[in-house]
Amino acid sequence: MKVIVDEAACCGAGQCVLIAPEVFDQRDEDGIVVLLEPEPAEDRHTAVREAAAVCPAGAIHVDEDA
Amino acid sequence: MSVDEQVLSYPIPSDAALDPPAQWAELRNKCPVAHVTLPSGDRATLLTRYEDVKQVLADPRFTRQLNAPDAARMSADGGGVFSSELATIIPDSGEEHQHWRRLVGRWFTAKRMNAMRPAMIQIAEDLVDDMVKRGAPGDLKAGLGFPLPVYVICDMLGVPAADRDRFSYWSDTLLNLTRYGKAETDAAQGEFFQYMSDLVAAKRAALGDDLLSELITAGGPEDGGLSEIQILVTGMALLVAGHETTANMIGKMVAMLLADRSRWERLLADPSLIRTAVEESLRFDADSGVGMPRYLNAETEVSGMVLPRGTTVVCSMAAANRDETAFGNAGEMDLTRSPNPHLAFGSGAHSCLGQALARTELQVALEVLLRRLPTLELAVPVEELERVEGLAVGGLREVPVRW
Numbered sequence: 001m002k003v004i005v006d007e008a009a010c011c012g013a014g015q016c017v018l019i020a021p022e023v024f025d026q027r028d029e030d031g032i033v034v035l036l037e038p039e040p041a042e043d044r045h046t047a048v049r050e051a052a053a054v055c056p057a058g059a060i061h062v063d064e065d066a
Numbered sequence: 067m068s069v070d071e072q073v074l075s076y077p078i079p080s081d082a083a084l085d086p087p088a089q090w091a092e093l094r095n096k097c098p099v100a101h102v103t104l105p106s107g108d109r110a111t112l113l114t115r116y117e118d119v120k121q122v123l124a125d126p127r128f129t130r131q132l133n134a135p136d137a138a139r140m141s142a143d144g145g146g147v148f149s150s151e152l153a154t155i156i157p158d159s160g161e162e163h164q165h166w167r168r169l170v171g172r173w174f175t176a177k178r179m180n181a182m183r184p185a186m187i188q189i190a191e192d193l194v195d196d197m198v199k200r201g202a203p204g205d206l207k208a209g210l211g212f213p214l215p216v217y218v219i220c221d222m223l224g225v226p227a228a229d230r231d232r233f234s235y236w237s238d239t240l241l242n243l244t245r246y247g248k249a250e251t252d253a254a255q256g257e258f259f260q261y262m263s264d265l266v267a268a269k270r271a272a273l274g275d276d277l278l279s280e281l282i283t284a285g286g287p288e289d290g291g292l293s294e295i296q297i298l299v300t301g302m303a304l305l306v307a308g309h310e311t312t313a314n315m316i317g318k319m320v321a322m323l324l325a326d327r328s329r330w331e332r333l334l335a336d337p338s339l340i341r342t343a344v345e346e347s348l349r350f351d352a353d354s355g356v357g358m359p360r361y362l363n364a365e366t367e368v369s370g371m372v373l374p375r376g377t378t379v380v381c382s383m384a385a386a387n388r389d390e391t392a393f394g395n396a397g398e399m400d401l402t403r404s405p406n407p408h409l410a411f412g413s414g415a416h417s418c419l420g421q422a423l424a425r426t427e428l429q430v431a432l433e434v435l436l437r438r439l440p441t442l443e444l445a446v447p448v449e450e451l452e453r454v455e456g457l458a459v460g461g462l463r464e465v466p467v468r469w
Contacts, residue, residue, distance in 0.1 A: 011415050012168070014176030014422035018341075026175040030168035053405035054345075056417035057124075 001045055002066030003052075005033045009059040016060060020047035024060075033059060039066075076102035076112060076380065077356055083451040083462060084318075084325055086352035090114055090385040099371040102380065105244055105456070108138035110359070110378040114385035116392035116409070118369050123381055124414025128360035130158045137361045138378035140458075141243035155299040167419065169284065169292065170300060173222065173277050174419055179426040182218070186427060189217050190434040198438075202468035203445035210435070211316035211465065215427050219308030223301055224269060224276025232261070237309045243356065244456030262298045277304070304420070312424045314454075314461025316431045319347040321465050322399065323432075325448045332401055334440055337433065343401040344428045349408035350399045353453055354384040355460035358412060383409040384460075439469040 003023065012031030016024035023044055025034040040048055052060040078087040093100050098115040113119050122128045131137065133154060157163045172178075190210065197209040212234075220230050239246050239254035246254075266278060273279040278301055284291035292300065323329045323343070333339055362377045373379065387408045390396045411418035418424065435442060444451075445466040452463045 009415075011417055012171040012175065012419075013411070013417055014174070014179070017176035018422065018425065021176075026177060027172075028175070028177075029172055031171035031175045032168065050405040054407045056411060056413045056421075057415065 001040060001042075001048065002063040003035060003038050003040065003048060004061040004063070005035045006057075006059040006061070007032050009057045011057040011059070013056050015054050015056070016051035019051045019054070020044060023048055024051060073101045073103055073109070074112070076104055076110070080352065080453075082449065083453045084322055084352060084448065086384065086388055090382075090388060094385065094389055098369045099373070104138055104140060104380075106139040106141055108378070110138045110380045111373060112357075112380050112382060113368065114382050114389075115369065116386040116389035119381040119383060119386035119409055120413045122360060122368060122379060123358060123383075123409070123412045123416065125366075126159055126415075127362065127364060127366050128379060129363060130416070131361045131363065132359055132378070134361050134363070134376075136376045138359070140356065140359060153303075155295055156303065164415065165290075166292070166296070166300075167415070169281065170277075170304070171419060173280075174421075174423055176422045179422045182222075183426060183430060185221075186214070186218055186430045187434060190214055190430050191438070194434055194438045198469075203466050204468075206320055206465040206467045207313070207317035207462060208464070210431060211320070212313040214316065214431060215312040215424075216309055218423070218427060219305060222277050222308075223304060224274045224278050225265065225305070229261070233258075233305055233309060236261075237306045240306055241310050241458045242454075242456050243458055258302060259298070262301050266294070266298050266301065277301075307418075308420055308423065310457070310461070311459045312427050314457070314459055315348070315351065315424070315428060317462050317465040318351050318353065318460075319344065319428060319432065320435065320442075320467070321444065321448075321451055321462060322347055322350060324442065324444045324467070326399070327443060329399065329401060330436075330442065333432070333436055337436055339401050340429055340432050340436075342404055342406065344425060344432060345406040345408065346399055346401055346403050347428070348410035349387045349393070349403070349406055351410065351460070352384055352388070353460040353462075354410060355458050356380065357382040357384070383412065442467055442469045 010033045014026055016033060017026055023037045023040045025036055027034055048062060052062045078089050080087040093114045098118055100112045102110050102112045104110055113122060157166050193210045193213055197204050216230055236254050236258040239251045269279045270282055281292055281297045287293050333343055358381045360379045362373055362375055365375050366373050388396045411421040445468045454461045454463050
């Protein structure tokens with residue numbers, strides 16, 4: 001699994017950090033997403049998929065084949 | 067007459083406080099772009115499908131210029147939160163909006179909310195102590211739902227505790243679209259504006275560890291910060307937004323969970339469901355208020371219908387959240403639902419800035435209630451719960467409980 005985030009689209013809702021804190025963080029200065037693990041381990045895949053599905057800005061893209 | 071031939075009065079009344087109006091399903095199926103008449107008498111276009119609401123809320127062509135001369139007025143005399151002149155002071159689109167949002171957004175990150183969680187739990191514990199001291203039955207909205215978010219947002223902004231109560235009235239005049247006349251709303255806004263001016267001036271003289279002080283420290287527009295008036299209006303907007311929305315949602319969430327007490331028992335048995343239960347409560351809330359209005363300054367198409375320039379569109383997030391094409395068993399409250407991409411906080415660049423705060427407050431309220439008052443139940447039959455009329459954000463008058 002490969003995760004890509006779109007900083008320009010991010011609206012700083014923080015859902016990804018609440019759901020998958022090992023994979024996502026937010027910059028202290030403006031709340032924009034920081035990708036901690038672009039290729040998360042398998043036990044985090046479910047949480048990453050949920051974070052991507054509920055992101056209000058559609059700013060998280062998950063490539064399942066990568 | 068079917069829904070596609072008539073002009074519906076909006077908001078559409080519901081027979082029961084916690085249930086959606088029957089017309090929602092018919093609108094979504096047959097008339098996803100419907101003509102409605104607002105309380106002001108003005109016409110607007112109502113969207114009820116998930117895909118439409120999600121797309122429109124994130125589409126910059128649907129603007130927030132509700133003060134345009136031909137935009138529909140949400141309230142009878144054109145007052146209220148959507149058409150307030152103050153709303154025009156915060157940039158509403160493009161790079162300027164993004165700049166404002168990022169300056170303020172740093173205060174509402176998930177990490178900050180997690181750091182504030184212990185303090186929120188303490189506030190909730192103290193409020194529950196007070197409820198217990200006063201004895202059952204009690205009103206959960208007045209006892210916990212209302213004060214918790216008010217105390218938290220006042221602390222974040224650095225508003226002295228002694229001044230908290232004054233905001234309830236100011237906030238209500240902005241958010242209630244039918245109860246107050248324009249003169250009363252204008253007078254309240256004037257007082258609120260004056261209060262915030264004095265508060266910002268006091269912070270400027272003696273900076274504290276709070277959001278307003280930090281916005282002041284960031285400097286003026288030439289330093290990448292906000293102007294004096296923008297700081298002031300940002301403070302007002304955050305106080306209003308952080309006040310009645312979550313306050314009412316705590317009451318509605320607890321009412322929904324107690325209306326079918328097997329839901330409450332499920333959470334008692336497995337508190338790890340609190341997070342998904344909060345999201346499902348947000349999705350399932352059939353009374354989230356008037357929805358979100360948008361104004362079109364160019365002709366645009368939605369669901370195959372051409373909407374002319376000058377159209378005011380009202381997005382019903384609550385109707386969209388019951389859309390069967392987006393959620394399996396949309397009419398069932400499923401405390402384990404995941405993922406739950408509901409639209410309670412909107413979508414796109416304007417989705418609720420304070421959503422991590424609201425989520426944390428709702429989780430804390432539920433966590434503390436489950437732990438402290440496991441025997442909690444409604445003190446009246448669910449049919450006796452009543453909605454507040456005319457409130458832009460929706461809520462129950464009271465949530466009578468015993469334990």
